[in-house]
Amino acid sequence: MADKRYLDAIHDALHEEMARDERVVVLGEDVGRKGGVFGVTDGLFEAFGEDRVVDTPLAESMIIGVSVGMAANGLIPVPEIQFADFIHPAFDQIVSEVARMRYRSNNDYGCPMTIRVPYGGGVHGALYHSQSIEAFYAHVPGLKVVAPYSPADAKGLLKAAIRDHDPVLYLEHKKLYRMIHDQVPDGDVDVPVGHAAVRRPGRDLSIFAYGLMMHEALGAADLLARDGIEAEVVDLRTLRPLDTATILDSVARTSRALIVHEDNRFGGFGAEVAATIAEEGFRHLDAPPTRVCGPDVPAVPFAPPLEQWFMPNAEKIAAAARTLVAY
C-alpha cells in the first residue's frame, strides 16, 4: 500500500501488466520516448523496448485498426488515444470492427484490447481538449466502458480491462491525473468491470456520478450535510455493463436520484441511468430522476468564466439536490 496519484496508479497498472504478460503492447502517439503527453506511459519504453511501446504515426484509425489485427494474432494491445477529442477518426474501427468482431464472427474471433482515453474538461482545454465521449461508445453493444475515479479503482480497473476477453474503453479523466492521490495497494487490485460502489452512504437522495464528477458529487454531499441533507454518493465506475442492481438498491433506500455528468445533457449517459431508474425503480421514487450535466452547447469553451459556466461542480450539484429533496 502506498500513496499514489491517479496518474501513477494508471502507470503502475500498465507497467505491472506488461511485466506479467509479454503479449501486452502499448501503442499511440508520443507514448514511447516522451512517455505520453501526460506522462502516463513514462518509463515503459525504457523498460519494455520500442517493439512493445510503439510510437505511432499521427493517425487514430490506424492506432485502433492495427490493434484489431494484433488482437487477432495473439497480442493484447493497449492503444492510447491522446485526447478523447481525437478519437472520432477511429469511430469506424471501434464501432464497426472492435465492438462487432466477436458477434459477427459468431465467436470465431475475439478482440481483446483496452483503449485508454484521457477525457474531460476543467483543464483549460477548450472545445478540442475537453470532451467527454462516453455516450457515443456506451451505446455500442460489444464494448465495455469504464471511467474510474479513485486511484485504486484506476489501477484495478485497468488491470481488469487488460485481462478482459473483450474490448474495454478506459476513460481516464485528465484533471484527476495530478489532482487526487490516495492509498493504492501494491500489485493486483481487485476491481472487476461492471460494479458500481457506494462511496458515501446517505438516506435523503442518491447521487450517481463517475470520473471527475465523483469528486464534485462528494463535495456536494459535504455541502448538503451542513444543511442536514444526507446524500448517498454512488460511483458508477463502469458505464457498460451498467450495475443496475446497485443503482436500484440505492434508489430503494433514498427514493430520489440525481445523476451527474459533465458530458452534454441531451442523449447523454445520464438519460440511460434515469430511464433505468424510471422503468425499474418507479415504485421507490418520491421525485423525478433528475440530471446535472454539461449544458447543450457543442463543447467546453475556453475562457475561464466560460469554462466555469460549463462545468458542473459541487455547488451546482448541491443546488439541484436541494430542489430534488424539496420536491
Add this chain to the structure above:
Amino acid sequence: MSAREAKAVKSPVERTPQTLGVHDRELLEMYYYVRLARAVDERMWALQRSGQAAFVISGQGHEGAQVGTVFALDRDKDWLVPFYRSVAAVLVKGMPPAEIFLIQLSKATDPSSGGRQMPGHYGHSGHKILSTSSPVTTQLLHADGIAYAAKLRGTGEVCVTEVGEGATSEGDFHEALNFAAIHRLGVIFLVENNGYAISVPLSKQMAVPNVSARAVGYGIPGVTVDGSHVLDVYVAAREAVARARRGDGPTLLEVNVPRLTAHSSDDRQEKYRSADEIRHTKEHDPVHVFAGELRAWGVLTDAREQEIAERVRRAVDEGTEIAEAAPAVDPATATRYVYYEHNAPPGRGR
C-alpha cells in the same frame, strides 16, 4: 523504387513456366482453383435466382488475381485478410465449397458468422482468414496488426490483404501502407483493380492510371500486373511474399481484373456500362485466358481439362448439397457472443 518502375506493367510474353520454375502440377492446381472459384460463384448466383439466397456479391473476373496471389503463400502458416469478392482466395486458403455455400445460404453452420452477416463476408480462424466487415479498407489496418504481431512473436507469418481500387480512396489505405512501410511489415496489399467502385469509374476515383504509382510515397515497391495472366500474378506475388518473409517489408501489388458481373445482385450495371464495354471485358476473363496459355505451354490437354471439369462439378454439387441440407439458424442464438462466454465451445474466440 522510382515512379517509372512502380508504374511498369509486366509483360507476359517472354516468360514461360519453365524459366520461372513453376511446375505443370502447380499450374494445373491453380487452373483447378480458378475454375472452381468460377463454378462456385455461378452456383451462388443460381442460389440467389432460385430464391434460396437473398444476395450475391461476386468475384467473377477476380479469380486469377486471387489464385495467383494466395498460391504464393504458405497456406497453413500465413494469413488472409479478405474482402467481399474473395471467393477464389478463401477457396485456395482452405475453405471448401460447402463452407462458402453455408455462408451464401446463411445457415446455422455458416463458419464465418453463423448466419449473422451478409453473404461474402468471409472469415475462418481455422484457415487463418480474418473476419470481414462491410466498411471498405478497414481490413488493411488489421493486416498490419497481424503482421506486427507476427514480427513481435517471431512466427514468420506473412499476411495478404485484399481490397478494390475504389477503397484505396479511403484514409485507412494511406494509414495502413504508411504504418506497414515504417515497420517493414510482412503484408502484401493486393489491390484488385476492376475499374469500378459500384458505378464510379477509375477516372473519377483517382487522377493516376495505376494505384501502384502511390507506392513511391510510402517507400515501398508497387507493381501492376494483368490478372488475366495468372502466372504473372503468381510470380509477382511470389516475389512480394519472399520480400515479406525476409523482413524487407510490404508490397503494393495491383492486379488489373475485369469485373464480369454487376457489382452485386442488387446492381444493374447496364445503367452505367455500355453493352460494348461489357462484351469487351469478357476478353480478359482469366478462366479463358489462362486456359489458352496452359494449352499453348502444352500443360493443359483435353483429357486434363475434362478431368478438372469433373472434379469441379463434383465439388460444387457436393458442397451445395451439404449446405442445402444444413439446419437454418435458430433465432434463439441471436443474443449469443456479444461478449465472451465462459461456456463457449473450445477453440473458438478468446
